Amino acid sequence: MNTIDLDTQLVTLTTEGAVATLTLNRPDARNALSLEMIAAMEAGLEKIESGLEGVAVVILAGAGKSFCAGMDLKAVQDDPILMGDMLRRLAAVSRRIRRLDVPTIARVQGAAIGGGCGLMVVCDFSFAHPEAKLGYPEVDLGICPAVVAPFLVKRIGAGRARAMLLAGGTMGGQAGFEAGLATHLVPMDELESASTAFAQRLTKGGPEAIRATKRWLNELDGSLDDEQLSKGAEISAELIQTEDAQARLRTLFKR
């Protein structure tokens, strides 16, 4: 296994044969997305985009018990402008993951909530286990999930996405699989081996054929539409800066 230096410990990037693994590495905070974490992801993506030799598949993983608990808003609770910027940067990171020209697999154990669930569905494939906790409780917190909406719509369809995002809440891995959030459901103790085996299988495909297919799928489903994706981020960013949303968040953080 090769480890690629990213100049940060918050995200690690390794390669093994044709499979690269980008791992969120802040296990004590359930890999919550802080500004630093997002910056570390950007660094990892830059390496991948600039061409890792022979890499044909990227796995997005989280260290520890959870894949990703969502945005770390508590850390920036006094700075609504910064919250907005984090949402914009997360949207940009999501877009870059979507446009990688190799297939991507999210390996989801434990929680994938809010922005974490957003990272899960932006990948081409998502492996989860029945006890996982998935979903978008943004509206419960007074936050608008517009930033994750475009990729959720592409993943599960607009009708299901509408019901899921407006009702908020979370669900178990089984329900998430049935709703289409996860493309694969395996027992927890097989998560790593099953997702790795699947990644290995993908590496056998013709790289040009896969690249062309993924690019065409992205074009067909609007994943190349910068305007729409940015708009989602703007809506979320604007709403989170309102006094109402801030008041609600402050109450939440005090609990």
Add this chain to the structure above:
Amino acid sequence: MTAKALLQFDTPIMTVVLNDPDRRNALSHQVFDDFERCLDEVETAIDSESCHVLRIRGEGPAFCAGFDLEAMANGALPSFLERLGAICRRLRHLNAVVVAEVHGPALAGGCALVSACDIVHAGPDAAFGYPVHRLGISPAVSLATLVPGTSPGAARALTLSGEFLDANAAVRIGLAAAAHPDRAALADAVTTLCDRLAAMDAPTLSATKRFQNELDGTFDADVFARSLAASLATADSEEFEARIEAVMMMKRTSGA
């Protein structure tokens, strides 16, 4: 005379009850009149910022059996299509989360209403479908919301086949969010959902719904206009005249 659609307030939750149980809540002149009046009041209540959840259900054995046949036979079809299209557009553009509680059949115009709601829960005796081709009517007016709400393939099959879907099948194609084993469980689940939504911030829900509309193309009034035009094109056809006449004749002969 009893109103054929009632509006109840339990701020911030509003409930519209289709209230013509003997006629399975079929959309007649009066049901349309009263439904539209309810929606006027709903819009006022939303603007005064006191309400942001709308529940819709039907009284009696059906959610809504579609257009009233007799009125259609008497020339009401074009105006009914226009009124249905307008109601679907209004439901979609309301600054409130619209929840449908569907027990019993929701057919044709009834299914169109359901497809325009944001979150749909269905009971064991629910049935969804568009058995309207036999009348020479196109269900295209429903497609503005049905296609994005389900998928192009599922909407195509449902509107072209005239087949009925039960609650579980509706969940499978994304038309309904959940199916429930009995009527009480359905009502409880919808109450719980509405209470959850009631506790949320109105601006957050509104921004989320608006962007959903934009993502799935229903923000655009034009898509409703084009959907309606496709249905209207069949409304004054000889085929429709002949078929509705035949249906009414059969009803009269069978004493129904």
